[in-house]
Amino acid sequence: MKKIFLLFAFSAALMLLSAGCGRAPAAVTESGAAESAAPAAEPQSAVIETSEPAPSSGRQDGERFEDVIMLEGVEETVKYEHVVNKTLGIEMDYDYEFFVRRSEADRERFICTWDNEANPENWLELTYSAESAEAAEASISETLSQEYELLKETRTLDRAGDCVRIEASVIKGTNNMAPQIQTVYIIPAPDGCRIATAHCAIEASEGFGRRFAYMLNTLSVISR
Numbered sequence: 767m768k769k770i771f772l773l774f775a776f777s778a779a780l781m782l783l784s785a786g787c788g789r790a791p792a793a794v795t796e797s798g799a800a801e802s803a804a805p806a807a808e809p810q811s812a813v814i815e816t817s818e819p820a821p822s823s824g825r826q827d828g829e830r831f832e833d834v835i836m837l838e839g840v841e842e843t844v845k846y847e848h849v850v851n852k853t854l855g856i857e858m859d860y861d862y863e864f865f866v867r868r869s870e871a872d873r874e875r876f877i878c879t880w881d882n883e884a885n886p887e888n889w890l891e892l893t894y895s896a897e898s899a900e901a902a903e904a905s906i907s908e909t910l911s912q913e914y915e916l917l918k919e920t921r922t923l924d925r926a927g928d929c930v931r932i933e934a935s936v937i938k939g940t941n942n943m944a945p946q947i948q949t950v951y952i953i954p955a956p957d958g959c960r961i962a963t964a965h966c967a968i969e970a971s972e973g974f975g976r977r978f979a980y981m982l983n984t985l986s987v988i989s990r
Contacts, residue, residue: 826850830862835980837973846984849874854894855990856960860981865890876981878974887946887967888974890981894990895961899954902961903930906950910934914944921951924983926960929953935971947971949978955987 825831827850834841846859849867851874858874860867865876866883878888895902910916914934921931935947951962962985964978 825857825859833859835977837976844980850988851892852988852990854892854960855955855957855988856892856894857984857986857988858892858981859984860890861977864977887965888970889965890978891963891965892985893961893963894958896958899930899952899959902959903932903952906932906952906961910948910950911938914938914948923951923953923985925986926953926982935968943968947975949975951982953985953987957990960985960987 825848827848829848831846831848832843833846834843836842844861845863847862847867849856849858849860851857851869853871854874856874860876864879866879868875868877868883872893874892876890877883877886881887881889897905907916907918910932915936915938917933917935919931920928922928930952932950932952933947934949935944936942937944945968947966947968949964949966951964953960953962962982964975964982966974966978
């Protein structure tokens with residue numbers, strides 16, 4: 767009887783040991799499966815895509831329409847007129863309630879409706895240059911740097927692609943803002959470049975600067 771009891775106890779202990787050994791590999795297997803199913807995420811590199819110039823809008827010179835822009839976080843409906851100037855090689859839309867268009871042989875000007883046209887404070891000027899964008903940038907920078915500290919950066923216009931933006935707003939050798947801010951956009955083109963210069967009185971620069979930026983985002987380079 768004692769032998770039978772010892773044999774039974776030995777068998778029971780052996781079964782418990784086997785069961786315990788069997789569970790450990792199962793736990794390792796589950797852990798391994800979980801790790802293989804959800805591997806650690808690897809950091810992704812940022813991909814920056816360069817915008818390509820958009821095609822012409824197809825609108826006719828003088829065609830009018832409405833659009834919506836954002837100013838100081840508020841939507842504003844603006845009344846645009848389309849401009850086509852084949853001498854300069856540009857198409858663009860301008861806000862005809864805020865600006866008066868003045869076309870000349872070598873430039874387009876858009877002058878604030880409330881300014882004195884003979885001596886305006888807020889206006890945008892568009893011209894053509896046969897120089898490359900790099901040469902025009904060097905020439906303009908040399909001229910402006912005689913009076914102003916310059917801030918240069920690359921901007922991407924919605925329809926004209928990448929361009930160089932030069933801001934002249936601080937009087938050279940001082941920390942004082944100039945009474946008149948000039949912002950020049952030099953836009954590369956196959957036949958040279960297009961130059962847009964925004965002039966803003968310092969007290970009105972934020973509002974007019976935003977309006978000019980919206981107008982320039984509608985600019986397209988076309989064949990002359």
